[in-house]
Amino acid sequence: MKSITFGITGASGSIYAQRLLIQLNENPQVSRIDLVISPAGVRVAGEELGINVAGTEPRVVRELIGAVSDKVIVHSPSDIGATIASGSYLSDAMVIVPCSMGSLAAIASGITRDLIHRAADVMLKENKLLVLVPRETPFNAIHLENMLKLSRLGVRIIPAMPSFYHHPKTIDDLIEHFTHRLLDHLGVAHEQKTRWEGSKKF
Numbered sequence: 427m428k429s430i431t432f433g434i435t436g437a438s439g440s441i442y443a444q445r446l447l448i449q450l451n452e453n454p455q456v457s458r459i460d461l462v463i464s465p466a467g468v469r470v471a472g473e474e475l476g477i478n479v480a481g482t483e484p485r486v487v488r489e490l491i492g493a494v495s496d497k498v499i500v501h502s503p504s505d506i507g508a509t510i511a512s513g514s515y516l517s518d519a520m521v522i523v524p525c526s527m528g529s530l531a532a533i534a535s536g537i538t539r540d541l542i543h544r545a546a547d548v549m550l551k552e553n554k555l556l557v558l559v560p561r562e563t564p565f566n567a568i569h570l571e572n573m574l575k576l577s578r579l580g581v582r583i584i585p586a587m588p589s590f591y592h593h594p595k596t597i598d599d600l601i602e603h604f605t606h607r608l609l610d611h612l613g614v615a616h617e618q619k620t621r622w623e624g625s626k627k628f
């Protein structure tokens with residue numbers, strides 16, 4: 427059983443967070459999800475998904491994934507005394523999706539002014555799996571240097587870049603293909619048939 431820490435920050439792409447959270451919540455291998463949404467993440471989710479995910483009540487989870495869940499615990503980004511702020515708390519992996527350039531920079535420089543950055547810092551110091559889904563275009567040299575720095579520390583940098591080799595027909599197809607890749611990196615097994623099976627003859 428896995429315990430996953432899940433950060434949502436204010437980059438574009440809240441729909442990736444929504445889909446991944448649904449998949450983790452439905453997955454029987456996942457026993458607990460500690461969710462933190464930054465104020466900018468709340469704002470972007472409002473803009474992009476038309477939902478209100480401010481606060482820590484169960485309502486936030488219902489807004490995001492359409493159901494309440496015993497598995498998902500919502501923490502305030504200002505609660506630096508939450509469980510996930512400590513290395514003694516056993517979280518198997520952390521994902522930040524989408525990850526803003528601001529949060530990327532804070533994590534790369536060890537500045538932990540909110541719970542998302544602190545939880546990421548804890549994953550680094552405890553040598554645990556940290557997956558970041560940065561989103562910006564174009565990247566400037568600061569963004570690229572921050573990603574390189576974190577990659578050298580073993581952080582998985584997985585930008586939200588859709589692929590087309592699986593012949594997506596809808597936006598949903600693009601999103602699912604990407605979130606399945608995230609599940610692979612988080613070590614959460616899934617049955618979804620979105621893997622490359624070799625070139626077809628044409």
Ligand SMILES: Cc1cc2nc3c(=O)[nH]c(=O)nc-3n(C[C@H](O)[C@H](O)[C@H](O)COP(=O)(O)O)c2cc1C
Binds near residue numbers: 437527
């Ligand atoms: C609609 C909207 C879209 C945004 N998209 C991005 C983005 O794709 N990448 C990014 O780095 N910042 C983006 N921003 C800016 C961040 O939200 C801002 O830098 C914020 O301070 C990040 O804070 P956080 O990392 O604590 O969530 C966006 C802001 C808004 C309102």
